[in-house]
Amino acid sequence: MSKNILEMNHISKEFVGVKALTDVSFKVQTGEIHCLIGENGAGKSTLMKVLSGVYPYGTYEGDIVFEGQIQHFSKISDSVKAGIAIIYQELALFPDLTVYENIFAGNEVKKGMLVDWNQTINRAKEMLEKVKLQVNPEVLIKDLGVGKQQLVEIAKALSKHVKLLILDEPTAALNEKESENLLELLRELKQQGITSIMISHKLKEVISIADKVTVLRDGKTICTLDASKDEISESVIIKSMVGREIDDIYPKRMNKQFGDTVLETHNWTAYDSELGREVVKDVHIHVKKGEIVGIAGLMGSGRTELAQSIFGNPKSYRLKGELVVDGVKKVFKHPKDAIQAGIAYVTEDRKGDGLFLIQDIKQNISAANLPSIASQGVINNNEEVKISNHYKQSLNIKAPSVEQLVGNLSGGNQQKVSLGKWLFVNPTLLILDEPTRGIDVGAKFEIYTIMNKLIGEGMSIIMISSELTEVLGMSDRVYVMAEGKITGELSIDDADQETIMKLATQ
Known part of the structure; x- marks a missing residue:
């Protein structure tokens, strides 16, 4: 059998005339920690959704080879049965259920036709020990912090005998201590033979943990860097991601002048x-x-x-x-x-509090200042388009038009829309x-x-x-x-x- 646990060969995926992935090839060796990085909109999440069966076989071109066999996943449960688990940035837990109920949701421990709750709790304790989470398995998920919830998600994956664990921005909502604990857990899982793919924008974390790094840009594979060959560095990663060098990520301000x-x-x-x-x-x-x-x-x-x-x-x-x-x-x-x-406030939770994901760019940008483009309660559509196009251009929002649904934008472009919404109130x-x-x-x-x-x-x-x-x-x-x-x-x-x-x- 190949030493590669996963090969995604020549994957292409299109959405209504827009190429999200073009001839992407991606290989992961058994037992390694492989980081997948790229700018927002580069195709990382789309590639993982192809792998997990969210985008089923037949909706994309190319082959998925897992443990030496070509796979035709038609739904998420197919990839789970094969031993692949994906943990998304927005955790898929039931807040009003207990830790043990969440760990075994859809994978219940049964005795005959009935759920064996005692055995479920005992098994949950075993999974929690594996992820070094010291909590009562009978506590409700909503009573745990985000860092502990993340570990419950990993425990849930381990309960399904995962072979390949995929984590999408796992440390985005964690503090530094929680992030380091999670990275250390991934290292320990590696010692147990579990392969991990981590999507992350935090380059220092990537450099500290990755055996290999694959960079995507504009839906294409740019390169794969190998830590054992000293190929992974922040400058090389940034240049590969954005297609240019960024000497100083924090642009300098000249002639600082403070007023009243x-x-x-x-x-x-x-x-x-x-x-x-x-x-x-x-x-x-x-x-x-x-x-x-x-x-x-x-x-x-x-x-x-x-x-x-x-x-x-x-x-x-x-x-x-x-x-x-x-x-x-x-x-x-x-x-x-x-x-x-x-005063204007751009919230930390752009998806939950900051934006209307099912509405388009222009509706979001105008939302906080509708009276300025309305007459007798009727919105001037031409003015709304004009204003939103102004912010689309000035903030470099990458979208075909201001009619694009915000939910379909990358995280970075969603953040720019959120900024545009509040700049429109002239704070x-x-x-x-x-x-x-x-x-x-x-x-x-x-x-x-x-x-x-x-x-x-x-x-x-x-x-x-x-x-x-x-x-x-x-x-x-x-x-x-x-x-x-x-x-x-x-x-x-x-x-x-x-x-x-x-x-x-x-």
């Missing part, structure tokens, strides 16, 4: 009635005109809660303290009040919550360039990010949060990763 204070909070506190505790505690911050202020901290530190409490309090927190905008005390009872005061202060989460290095560079352009035009930005290199690369000043409090304020000259992490773990 545009926003400040005093003793700002937010109480979450559902959680029964304060999620933001006695926060003092200020932001000046033309400044990018980074907010760093671990997941759960209160960064997003701070942003939402400032942006019209959509979560209905009980608020105390003062919010001052352009020197005037403000009380926002709704996000529309914040928008009218010149003076833009809050960006995880602005580059789940997007590739080329799209990140474009987002950073847009941020610098906006700052140069006199806007101010608050940037929340879990990536310390991003905070350090783009910010003029950094606040660090832990447990709802500001634990430190650093000038960018005094900030480094070690100092930020110390403050984030206080």
Whole structure:
């Protein structure tokens, strides 16, 4: 039998006249960790959906060879039976079911015709031990953090005797410690003979874990790099992904000039009635005109809660303290009040909260400012198309037209649409919550360039990010949060990763 557990030979896939994959070939050796990377829209997810049977045999050209046999997967269950498991970025778990019910959902442990719940729980404990997750298997999924949910997904895959484990952006929503734990688990699974394919935009993680890296660009295979031959480096990967060298992923700003204070909070506190505790505690911050202020901290530190409490309090927190905008005390009872005061908020969850995926680009861009293109309650369609085409061009949104459904765009282009939506309200202060989460290095560079352009035009930005290199690369000043409090304020000259992490773990 071939030492390759998987070969995808000359795969081509077309959607209504658009070539998503063109003659892609991709080989994975048994027992290796193989990273699949490329810009958003490069074809990575499409290739994996072909492999898993989401796009069944007959809807694509080329051959899938798994364990030496040509496969004709007509549905997902066919690939699962063969020993292939895919864990997507949006986890496929049932939040109101227990851990053990999720692990064996669709693969129940039975005694005769009935489910053997005792044996199910015992088997679930075995799977949890394999992924080193110490939780009660009877706890509900919704009561676990994202990092632990990710491990439950892997335990679920292992329960089906997986031979090839595929993970799509597995660390996108994890903090650094959780990410390292997950990567270490993949190394241990490798020692147990399980082959892994990891799709990731985090190049440092890719370099640290990959035996081989295959790069896709514009639906084509560009190259496969081998760690054993010292072929894998950040510069080589970036050049292969984007077709050009990016010497500095964080574009420099010249002639920094800061103006008056545009926003400040005093003793700002937010109480979450559902959680029964304060999620933001006695926060003092200020932001000046033309400044990018980074907010760093671990997941759960209160960064997003701070942003939402400032942006019209959509979560209905009980608020105390003062919010001052352009020197005037403000009380926002709704996000529309914040928008009218010149504040916009690009949410971290673009798919859940930021965009209407079943609507097109123009409908999304106009959504936050419909009155400006409406007369007597009727939207001026020509004006909507004109405005959305302006942002499509200025933000370099890659789509055939503004009639394209947002759900069909890549992550990076979805993020640009989300940006366009909020730029259309003409804000003076833009809050960006995880602005580059789940997007590739080329799209990140474009987002950073847009941020610098906006700052140069006199806007101010608050940037929340879990990536310390991003905070350090783009910010003029950094606040660090832990447990709802500001634990430190650093000038960018005094900030480094070690100092930020110390403050984030206080």
